[in-house]
Amino acid sequence: MxxxxxxxxxxxxxxxxxxxxxxxxxxxxxxxxxxxxxxxxxxxxxxxxxxxxxxxxxxxxxxxxxxxxxxxxxxxxxxxxLARSFQISALSMEDSVLQNALLGALGASRNPWRFFKPALEDPTLVEQAEHALERVGLSGHATQRTSELSHGQRRQLEVAIALTLYxxxxxxxxxxxxxxxxxxxxxxxxxxxxxxxxxxxxxxxxxxxxxxxxxxxxxxxxxxxxxxxxxxxxxxxxxxxxxxxxxxx
Amino acid sequence: MIREHQLNKIILSIFLIIPLWAFVTDEPFTITLMTRATVFALAAVGLNIALGLGGLVSLGHAVFFGIGGYSMGILACHAQTYTPLMEWPMLVSGSKSMPLIWINAVIMSALAALLIGILSLRTSGVYFIMITLAFGQMFFFFSISWSAYGGEDGLSIYIRNEFPGLNTLVPIQYYALCLALLCTVLWINSRLINSPFGLALNAARQVPERVETVGLNPMRLKLAAFIISGAVTGLAGALFADLNRFVSPTMFSWQTSGEIMVFVIIGGVGRLFGPVVGALMFVALEHWLGGLSDFWHIYLGILLLGIVLFGRGGLIGMICGEARQHE
Structure with missing residues (x-):
């Protein structure tokens, strides 16, 4: 058991x-x-x-x-x-799709206390986030604003964020x-x-x-x-x- | 429409050209006005970190502005009367050194922000506004009754404090010092926005439950933002007190908190240069309209109303349009 x-x-x-x-x-x-x-x-x-x-x-x-x-x-x-994807999307609508995925990667790293170097220039985080987006088929939308995504794509992004947490x-x-x-x-x-x-x-x-x-x-x-x-x-x-x-x- | 970073350069050049022109034509009062705008801008940049990035509507930032002011006032007053600040457990004397005063102001306001933040962040929305306001009033009435440091009358400092290598009594030199600090803080702020911390904080403002489900603590992120915010506003308070060579409980008043918030809203909440534009606009209106009528706040009110109703992104938003996260 x-x-x-x-x-x-x-x-x-x-x-x-x-x-x-x-x-x-x-x-x-x-x-x-x-x-x-x-x-x-x-x-x-x-x-x-x-x-x-x-x-x-x-x-x-x-x-x-x-x-x-x-x-x-x-x-x-x-x-x-334990990773969760929401029924009603809980995403940072003002941010890009990649930034949302980055948040997941950042959570997985457990260390948000980095105040200086841009998150988008952190190769480990970006790689992890992009990999997750690729797996759900959102690679082409990485730089798009999240609010511009369709409902279905938001679902995919929800799943991608869960993936970044391994x-x-x-x-x-x-x-x-x-x-x-x-x-x-x-x-x-x-x-x-x-x-x-x-x-x-x-x-x-x-x-x-x-x-x-x-x-x-x-x-x-x-x-x-x-x-x-x-x-x-x-x-x-x-x-x-x-x-x-x-x-x- | 011009891009935001281009507009930022234009704003920055205004802060260079006007004082230089005033210096050449020997108009020290204009330089003092610009210094006032710079210091107000710094205070508002501080608030913008809490308000714009963290979504924390603090109506108590006068606490930090005042603590900065009194850091300068208390240290300098002991230095000018040659009395020790304290004798136990160790002898601490006053100081006329600006860097020391600034460090003191930053640490003290950061500590205050930590305490106020821990208590206030349990609430949100209108309760958060009220509790920060209440803290502001507490400090205000405390400063009024603190007769050792002037009580209601405040503290006058006869000579401006010293900065190594500069004659701070020369308006243009003190202005340059304030501008350098503002630029440094703006630069740090711009790094902060794009940093992993900024990313997480930005998400904590919009969707705290999401931040929670990636294993981060949104409360702690907001508390950190509140502390950084308070520290910056505290630094501005020390500069403001040194500009006037005077500190009084007015710095702790809720009107001061309100004015700092007005700077941010006029310029644009969450915009890097929003507070800078707002403070410049405020000082300009205060100078010109204040010359026309004692009731110039009416016009300020109309401007504020117009911006809140029709231009959600403040002046920067009206000129540059919606914020872009990717430049």
Missing amino acids: NDIVLATKGLTKRFGALTASENITLDLRAGEIHAIIGPNGAGKSTLIAQVCGSLKPDSGTVHFLGRDVTQKTTRSRVQAG PKAFIMDEPMAGLGSEGSVQMTDFLDTLRKEAPILLVEHDMDAVFALADRISVLVYGKVIATGTVEEIRTNPHVRDAYLGEEA
């Missing part, structure tokens, strides 16, 4: 009368993509927030690389190797949103190879991508995991069909 990279146990979070997460227990194993699907408002984002540390659960634990990180800040989880696990919140069909296929291919570097906890609405990529799928409905299993198990699960896949599958 020591190939479990990330695990939540009995994670519960309430907002007043609303239970956003109810007793969520799931894990992410080395080399896999574990997709989390569920209708809007199922509590996917709340779950991600608790895994990443921006929200503290009311009860339950989060273990990362065998250590209990439930009480740790986002920052220390990132430093331990993490031990990725948490990706809808990396395909807004990508269009071609971009979606490219991103799917990319994530497919990426899982060998580090496992991915993937929240995604694009069912084609999820079914193509996921090793396991957990279905979240009203804050509860109603099923976890392989693509085939989930597809044929009657509860899941009722609750979520219904019309689609």
Whole structure:
């Protein structure tokens, strides 16, 4: 069982009368993509927030690389190797695409206390940032202002920033949103190879991508995991069909 | 439209040509005005590091301006009365040496910024404005009641402090000194903007949660910016006190904080030369309009209103357009 990279146990979070997460227990194993699907408002984002540390659960634990990180800040989880890409882009819109990627590389270096030499003239940082942009297919946009990027490209940049951290696990919140069909296929291919570097906890609405990529799928409905299993198990699960896949599958 | 760095050169040449012309035609008052603009510019460059880069709207920068001023006042007053500053635990005497006074001003205001920053940065938005304002008022009333150093009347220094190799009482020489400091700080500031620290700070202003998710601490970045900012404004305070050979609690007043912020907003928040243009504009208006009417602040208010409503990037933004990160 020591190939479990990330695990939540009995994670519960309430907002007043609303239970956003109810007793969520799931894990992410080395080399896999574990997709989390569920209708809007199922509590996917709340779950991600608790895994990443921006929200503290009311009860339950989060273990990362065998250590209990439930009480740790986002920052220390990132430093331990947990990288996150945001659903709603959190990028410095005024800055260039390369500068955003550089921020990731700078974070990975853990030393922002350099006041004099321009960041763009630091070969290690720039190389790391450019490499990440190249991998997601944004090389041609490096000098563009981030606010000029399309929604899909912003998603790609989110992923690129996560890549600069060379993490031990990725948490990706809808990396395909807004990508269009071609971009979606490219991103799917990319994530497919990426899982060998580090496992991915993937929240995604694009069912084609999820079914193509996921090793396991957990279905979240009203804050509860109603099923976890392989693509085939989930597809044929009657509860899941009722609750979520219904019309689609 | 002209590029920003070209405009910066033009602004810098104004700071060279006018005083030279004034020197040649023997108009020492113009030189004094330009020195005032230079010192105000330096104070505002300091604020711009917190405000423009860090997004910290501090209405308490008079604290640092005042601490700089009183650093000069207290050291020089002990030197001119030949009384020791303190006798225990070791004998410290006053000083008339500018470099020593500057170092003292920078260290003291940096320390104050560290303390104020640690407490204020827990808040944001309007609360941050209020808490920095409150600190400003604390220092203001403290200086009023500190009778050992003049209380409400302030401190007069009879002779301007000394800088090795210069006669600081000659207006053009003191001006050159102030301008040299301003240029040095502007140069450091321009390096800072593009440095890894500047990059991280810039992101911390726009998307703190992103900075957090690459494993950096946005609070610490902002605190560092606030300290650097306070130190620069403190240095300006020491120069301002030496220019007037006088320090008073006015330097700590909230109006002073407001004026420093006005310089930055008129010129352009976050623009390297924004505070410089703003301070120059302010001193020019103060001189010309002040000659026409005691109520010249009305015109300043109209200008400020126009800039805030129609030109978000201040005067620099109106001339050069939106900021470009890549030159």
